[in-house]
Amino acid sequence: MIAEHLPALQVVVPLAAAPLIVLLRQPGVAWALAVAASVFAFGASLVLAAEVARVGVISYAMGNWPPPWGIEYRVDALSAFMLVLVSAIGALVAPYALRSVAAELPREQHYLFYAVFCLCLAGLLGMTITGDAFNVFVFMEIASLSMYVLIALGRDRRALLASYQYLLLGTIGATFYVIGVGLLYLVTGTLNIADMAERLAQVGGTRPVLAALAFITVGLSLKLALFPLHLWLPNAYAYAPSxxxxxxxxxxxxxxxxxxxRFYFTVFGAGLVVRTLPVPEILIGLSIAAIVTASLVALWQADFKRLLAYSSVAQVGYITLGIGLASADGLTAAVVHLFNHGITKGALFMLVGGIALRAGGVNFARLQGLGRAMPVTCLGVTLAGLSLIGVPGTAGFISKWYLVLGALEAGHWWLAGLVVLTSLIAVAYVWRFVEAAYLSAPAPGAARIAEAPLPMLAVSWVLVAACIWFGFDTSFTVEGARRAAALMLGGAP
Amino acid sequence: MEAFASHYSYFVTVLLMAAGLYIMIARGNLVKKLIGLSIFQTSVYLLYIAPGKLIGGTAPIVSQAYQVYSNPLPHVLILTAIVVGIATLALGLAIVVRIREAYGSIEEDEIIAADVGHGDRE
Incomplete structure (x- = not known):
């Protein structure tokens, strides 16, 4: 009975937790509810993933209105994989938040943080699970609006400006997306993604369809911070609470x-996007620009958190590079890197939050000699940094490996060389941390700095361990990504 | 000319869209930027609603007396989009209020200048 409604509960539980938290207000209760909701979401996503591996596709008719009239929740190999990633991060960040939020925000704002956290999680899970193009927009805005609030909660006043800039650019992005969906609706008369795909196959690449493709591409590129539409990202990441x-x-x-x-390969289909339009060429070009420029800019940052933010722009470049290759290996690399980069950056930002808490900031001047004062944290950053570079034995290596395979398969040997070469820039910026933490003389007062609080350290290390684990055991990540890639290239939704 | 007459709602849509985006880029005042954003979003409401309307069409009432219906779905979608737009605008304005408290200005160039001085001290 309950299992039958799991696709709905996946989103409804975190969504319902948010108003409940606002009503209860008590910081401890708010935190416990947020943890409960996110852990439930993680459990639900695991059950759904197991179910999808068994039966293929789960379709859930919201409110018993059969698709394509009602809103359909649809879990397939790709969305099940993404649900696991998003809810796993949610279930780890929620327990982490207790000490971090207590230190960074005034007490009367704690319950608001947890309420918005649950809303953000619900929005992200909803975007992933829904099979309705307009519903994606609604969940996108739920997630985005809560992100703007989360960023604006940062202590630095520059967090406000970062949030404002993200609000403008994010809303332009979401509006472009909804313009694209509107054009597709005018052409096909449906909003259900699977139904839309069938009807578009009969219409072909007419002018409104191409315009819709362009609007959706630009809108989502803003949201995913594809170079040169990434300008909102560094400040937003740098000034938001840890x-x-x-x-x-x-x-x-x-x-x-x-x-x-979803839109490229399910709705428009690889036939239109990859073979008749120069989308892969554009994506590959922009990805290379993202990887090279953002990595170089990261190298010169004075603040470690900002450095990691620029590195995120570069890593998104690797993901879109995989999409641009549009082959089985390329898409596998893209999907695997979605997961691997998610856990790597999650681990790094969590550990950096611990350093910020104890050392008062993550400016490189403050990191001097921190390897002695916070050995466990610094070891974690170094290990996750290795995964960011893509050293063999870490999760990052697996994604780079498939990316290189995809590039070689497509005959772009220079692209494979570029992936390896740009990883060297990552070596340089991770080295800056190692140099500051281990090879520099401690700053005055550094000896009094203690290790990060144990709960924060423990959940951060779960992700660090995952970075190593998924470097050896790829049965979940690579197999999941392969199934997702086969699904996308098969054309069938 | 005929194309303009039969598609004029699209021309209005595109005009609003471009005007909204232009305001956001050209103006340095944070509130004016939000007004531009609002105009930009409003153009999308028109994009959805206009094609759903038939001249002489009514609400979809099942009755012998009415034969021509307007499509209700775009109206429902845009109701949702309007709610989203209001929420975005309200949040944006709230952030601008906080920015004014923190910086004492809502002019983009003054705020950036204030931060450059602030950043050096750190």
Whole structure:
């Protein structure tokens, strides 16, 4: 009975937790509810993923209105994979938030943080699970509006400006998306993604369809921070509260990539997007620009959190590069990197939050000699940094490996070389942390800095361990991504 | 000319869309930027509603007396979009109020200048 409604509960439970938290107000209760809701969502996503592996596709008719008239929740290999990533990060960030939020926000704002956190999680999960194009927009706005609030909660006044800029650009992005969906609705008369795909196959690439493709591409590129539409991202990540940054960096851009994949390969179909239009060429060009420029800019940042934010722009470039290759290996690399980069950046931003809490900031001047004062945290950052570079034995290596395979398969040997070469820039910026933490003389007062609080450290290390684990055991990530890639290239929704 | 007469709602839509985007880019005042954003979003409401309307069409009432219906779905979608638009505008204005408290200005160039001085001290 309950299992039957799991696709709805996946979204409804975090969504319902938010108003409940606002009513109860008590910080401890608010936190417990947020943890309960996110852990439930994680459990639900695991059950759904197991079910999808068994039966293929789960279709849930919201309110018993059969699709395509009603809103359909649809879980397939790709969305099940994304649900697991988003809810896993949510279930880890929620327990992490207790100490971090207590230190960074005034007490009267704690319950608001947890309410908005639950809304953001519900929005991201909803974007992933829904099978209705307009419903994606609604959930996108739920997630985005709560992200703007999460960012604006940052202590620095620049957080307000970052939130405002993200609000403008994010809304332009979402509005472009909805213009695209509107044009598709005018052409096909349906909003159900699977139904839309069938009807579009009969229409072909007419002018409104191409315009819709362009609007959706630009709109989602803003959301996923594809170069040169990434300008909102560095400040938003740098000034948001640590727990919020960990959630955003690990999930927000990834879910937008998922929606882009959904539209490219399910709705428009590889035939139109890849073979008749120069979309792959444009994506590959922009991805290379993103990887090279953002990596170089990251290298010169004075603040470690900002450095990681620029590195996120570069890593999104690797993901879109995989999409641009549009082959089985390329798409596998893209989907695997969605997951691997999610856990790597989640781990890094969580650990950095611990450093910010103890050292008062993550400016490189403050990181001097921190390897002695916070050995466990610094070891975690270094290990996750190795995964960011893509050193063999870490999760990051797996995604780079498939990316190189995809590039070689497409005959772009220079592209494979570029992936390896740009990883060297990542070596340089991770080295800056290692140099500051381990090889520099401690700053005055550094000896008094203690290790990060144990609960924060524990959940951060779960993700660090995951970065190593998924470097050896790829049965979940690569197999899941392969199934998703086969699904996308098969054309069938 | 005929194309303009039969599609004039689209021309209005595009005009509003471009005007809204232009305001957001050209104006440095944070409130004016939000007004531009609002105009931009409003153009999308028109994009959805206009094609759903038939001249002489009524609400879809099942009755012998009415034969021509307007499509109700775009109206429902845009109701949702209007709610989203209001929420966005309200949040945007709330953030601008906080920015004014923190910086004492809502002019983009003054705020950026204030932060450059602030950043050096850190």
């Amino acid at each position: 727990a919020a940054t960990a959630l955003l960096a690990a999930t927000a851009t990834k879910v937008s990539v998922y929606v882009l994949l």
